[in-house]
Amino acid sequence: xxAIDGLAKSFRDRKRGEVRxxxxxxxECRPGEIFGLLGPNGAGKTxxxxxxxxxxxxxxxxxxxxxxxxRREPEEVRRHLGYxxxxxALYERLTAREVVTxxxxxxxxxxxxxxxxxxxxxxxxxxxxxxxxxCDRLSTGQRQRVSIARAIVHEPPVLLFDxxxxxxxxxxxxxxxxxxxxxxxxxxxxxxxTHIMSEVEAxxxxxxxxxxxxxxxxxxxxxxxEQTGERAxxxxxxxxxxxxx
Amino acid sequence: MGKSLVRVVLRKELxxxxxxxxxxxxxxxxxLLFTPLLLSMIGMLVTRQARAEQHEVLSVGLVGGEQxxxxxxxxxxxxxxxxxxxxxxxAQTRVRTHDLRAALxxxxxxxxxxxDHRRVPLKVLVDPGNxxxxxxxxxxxxxxxxxxxxxxxxxxxxxxxSPELVRPFDVRDTRISxxxxxxxxxxxxxxxYVLVLSSILGGVYAANDLVAGEKERGTxxxxxxxxxxxxxxxxxxxxxxxxxxxxxxxxxVVGLVLPFWLQPPGMSWLARTELTLTPLALAAMLLVQFPxxxxxxGLLLSVSTYARNQKEAQSYLSPVMLIxxxxxxxxxxxxxxxxxxxxxxxILNAALALKQALNGSLDPTFALLAVAASAAYASLAMAFxxxxxxxxxxxxxx
Numbered sequence: 001x002x003a004i005d006g007l008a009k010s011f012r013d014r015k016r017g018e019v020r021x022x023x024x025x026x027x028e029c030r031p032g033e034i035f036g037l038l039g040p041n042g043a044g045k046t047x048x049x050x051x052x053x054x055x056x057x058x059x060x061x062x063x064x065x066x067x068x069x070x071r072r073e074p075e076e077v078r079r080h081l082g083y084x085x086x087x088x089a090l091y092e093r094l095t096a097r098e099v100v101t102x103x104x105x106x107x108x109x110x111x112x113x114x115x116x117x118x119x120x121x122x123x124x125x126x127x128x129x130x131x132x133x134x135c136d137r138l139s140t141g142q143r144q145r146v147s148i149a150r151a152i153v154h155e156p157p158v159l160l161f162d163x164x165x166x167x168x169x170x171x172x173x174x175x176x177x178x179x180x181x182x183x184x185x186x187x188x189x190x191x192x193x194t195h196i197m198s199e200v201e202a203x204x205x206x207x208x209x210x211x212x213x214x215x216x217x218x219x220x221x222x223x224x225x226e227q228t229g230e231r232a233x234x235x236x237x238x239x240x241x242x243x244x245x
Numbered sequence: 246m247g248k249s250l251v252r253v254v255l256r257k258e259l260x261x262x263x264x265x266x267x268x269x270x271x272x273x274x275x276x277l278l279f280t281p282l283l284l285s286m287i288g289m290l291v292t293r294q295a296r297a298e299q300h301e302v303l304s305v306g307l308v309g310g311e312q313x314x315x316x317x318x319x320x321x322x323x324x325x326x327x328x329x330x331x332x333x334x335x336a337q338t339r340v341r342t343h344d345l346r347a348a349l350x351x352x353x354x355x356x357x358x359x360x361d362h363r364r365v366p367l368k369v370l371v372d373p374g375n376x377x378x379x380x381x382x383x384x385x386x387x388x389x390x391x392x393x394x395x396x397x398x399x400x401x402x403x404x405x406x407s408p409e410l411v412r413p414f415d416v417r418d419t420r421i422s423x424x425x426x427x428x429x430x431x432x433x434x435x436x437x438y439v440l441v442l443s444s445i446l447g448g449v450y451a452a453n454d455l456v457a458g459e460k461e462r463g464t465x466x467x468x469x470x471x472x473x474x475x476x477x478x479x480x481x482x483x484x485x486x487x488x489x490x491x492x493x494x495x496x497x498v499v500g501l502v503l504p505f506w507l508q509p510p511g512m513s514w515l516a517r518t519e520l521t522l523t524p525l526a527l528a529a530m531l532l533v534q535f536p537x538x539x540x541x542x543g544l545l546l547s548v549s550t551y552a553r554n555q556k557e558a559q560s561y562l563s564p565v566m567l568i569x570x571x572x573x574x575x576x577x578x579x580x581x582x583x584x585x586x587x588x589x590x591x592i593l594n595a596a597l598a599l600k601q602a603l604n605g606s607l608d609p610t611f612a613l614l615a616v617a618a619s620a621a622y623a624s625l626a627m628a629f630x631x632x633x634x635x636x637x638x639x640x641x642x643x
Contacts, residue, residue, distance in 0.1 A: 050641070053469075053470045054470070055466065055469045055470060055637065055640075055641065056637050056641070057637060075472050075474060078470055078471060078472045079472040081470065083466075083467065083470040084467075085466060085467075087463045087466075088463055088464070088466065088467055089462045089463040089464050090464065091257075091261055091464055092462070093261050093264040093265060094257070094260070094261055094264075098257075098260070102253070102257045103467075103471060105250070105253040106250055106253060106254075106468075106471040106472060106473050107471065107472055108250075108472065147467075150467065151467070
């Protein structure tokens, strides 16, 4: 469960002065739900997910992740969080198994539990055939599977995906989408941020459209269609952020 | 709160670092292979040159020798000098054009002076800007020095007097047993330099890789989202750099000392006398290395944390490296017995304390002050790196 209340972040930029990257965002996301954050580049999606992941300090507002406050208990939040971004990379000089083991250890898994979890995750994601190959010898699709394994090895109840399919081919992207759906079916809370309409349409139970740091609309795909009177989701989106068609 | 994850981070970083070919090369292969090789090559060149010089026959111009056949007879006995009659005007130009190494100018009445037992004024034309000319002049001096002694002895014995009459003292050096050696002296000079340089520069690749490299490759974000605290992460990385620096400086010392013991070809010039490192010198070496390695690790990690990528880290590092190199070079010039304020000079203090220990002239006050000051600087550098690592604006700078 993720609950966000008036979360805001502003930066001081030398050229632009005070920049409000996220400006008073509130929503709730329940277990067994995929919640989509849809917005163009620079809308504030990454800043928002980074605040939830406790690597950026909010300037105002609060949020709870899996029942822990992101300001007061950041380490507990991180313990219950799986985090995957499209720009994430792996340690090139370590093998897939070493990378995932490292993160299992960072999450405090006992050696026995880590071994069991790694075996299970590697089987689900079909990593076993290349598990002991160094990461710099893996293909992009294989790397993305290892990244997923790294993000979920500790069985987090909450998952944050920030544009996880960027740079992937159709097949690999479909694998990621299938995996996100599986996380929801296991009862996890999933927040999925993207700028790709089709992914949102196919995957998300509810959607928040973000534009210029603010939430422009929240609802299911059908609700948003009704609200705008548009059929094609691209048009729905453009209407919601106030663009002329 | 979970237990400290420093060990987990350290283990992974060490494993990854020692799989980096750049680190392995600069920390292990280069000091163990290239330092001895380089020393060996220098040694061979120096030995060969010295031998060649010994057998070399130097051509010297002789001005005004025609009128002094007795003096010429004396000159014809000289070894390694070949005299060639030239005019006074030619002598100048031919020495200047390196055609002749030097020239000897003999007075017209040289033979008469000799016969009268009076002093013969001899002029050596030498080019001070030409090393070979200088060397030739020295050889001429030595030749006449030796001839003078012989002539004096002959003249004295003709009059029934002992040569000891004009040489009342006979001074000779005798080496004490168990003392230092030339090799030891060389080591005392170079070791501090090599040690200081390698313990700071050895960790460069590792440090740049550990934070700037993680930012550049996009692995840092996932690490920051793990439950490990920033403190655990920075400590793990910091210890990794410090360990790499220590290994680097230790192996540099081994690489520098090893040739003295193994005595490969070309090293005989240095290793003619036995080299012994006293336990005190060894202890001082270790004591000095730790704070420098830690100071270096803090410095390098701060730069690496502040930089956006490895390239940027490299350019921030170039002034740092320049300063470190200059300071290390100062240790070559400065005397070991330094005034105490120098014990507060970072890096230089360690090099000087080490120099003292190797010389056998360790000043305990200086050494303690140096270690304390270094430890203080090291903890400052460490605290700075940790502070920097806590700042989101620095870590997520893109």
